[in-house]
Amino acid sequence: MNNNPLSPHVQIYNWHISSLVSISHRITGVINILALSLICFWVWMLLLGSESYQIIFNFFNSFVGKFFIIGFIWSYSFQILSEIRHWFWDLGYGFELKTSKITGALVIIGSIIITVVLYSLRGLLL
Amino acid sequence: MLSATKKWLSLKLSSVIMVPFMIWFLIKIVTIYDDDYQNIKEFFSDPFSAIIFSIFIVVTFFHSAISLSEIFEDYINSEKSRKFANMMVYLSSFIIPAITIITLYKL
Numbered sequence: 001m002n003n004n005p006l007s008p009h010v011q012i013y014n015w016h017i018s019s020l021v022s023i024s025h026r027i028t029g030v031i032n033i034l035a036l037s038l039i040c041f042w043v044w045m046l047l048l049g050s051e052s053y054q055i056i057f058n059f060f061n062s063f064v065g066k067f068f069i070i071g072f073i074w075s076y077s078f079q080i081l082s083e084i085r086h087w088f089w090d091l092g093y094g095f096e097l098k099t100s101k102i103t104g105a106l107v108i109i110g111s112i113i114i115t116v117v118l119y120s121l122r123g124l125l126l
Numbered sequence: 127m128l129s130a131t132k133k134w135l136s137l138k139l140s141s142v143i144m145v146p147f148m149i150w151f152l153i154k155i156v157t158i159y160d161d162d163y164q165n166i167k168e169f170f171s172d173p174f175s176a177i178i179f180s181i182f183i184v185v186t187f188f189h190s191a192i193s194l195s196e197i198f199e200d201y202i203n204s205e206k207s208r209k210f211a212n213m214m215v216y217l218s219s220f221i222i223p224a225i226t227i228i229t230l231y232k233l
Contacts, residue, residue, distance in 0.1 A: 050163040
């Protein structure tokens with residue numbers, strides 16, 4: 001180890017919207033692919049027939065299952081919104097500090113709104 | 127073309143394809159996830175949703191394999207472990223969608 005300062009120093013790091021959304025984009029990305037892998041296993045389980053499916057049915061109808069699906073909606077909508085923000089950057093827009101603060105806040109607030117709306121409207125979507 | 131440019135382009139292209147499928151899947155899964163066996167099976171064995179779901183997982187696992195390899199570049203120091211991690215990710219991003227698509231076909 002050399003004596004160069006380490007940066008960013010997480011314990012005393014001054015959080016900003018930009019860095020928060022940036023690291024959350026990564027974290028939700030990893031969570032999303034893990035969740036999608038679980039969903040693929042879910043599809044494999046369908047091959048085992050309706051009796052074995054009872055375990056999964058019970059899981060999804062439990063509190064933990066509800067937590068899983070709501071977390072999944074939030075993580076997915078966050079990633080979608082943040083990805084759209086990245087497209088604008090790639091096209092050359094939205095680099096100003098103020099704009100990027102606003103779009104970052106929109107990603108956070110938007111993902112929470114989508115989660116609430118989508119989960120409460122699920123009965124209507126059928 | 128530089129390999130880094132190629133990587134970046136495939137990352138962007140796959141994300142543009144992926145997002146509409148993500149929205150479709152999000153809406154679908156919210157409505158059906160706690161349904162009983164018969165209805166879930168019906169959804170996944172329906173040809174339309176099976177095809178859309180297959181494209182969705184192929185593109186998504188492709189996209190995530192590239193993204194994960196970028197994350198490894200940032201956080202894994204040793205080249206040996208990085209190569210191993212990359213190999214595992216590329217392997218599973220091929221195997222998981224492949225088995226899932228075969229499963230959909232058999233349902």
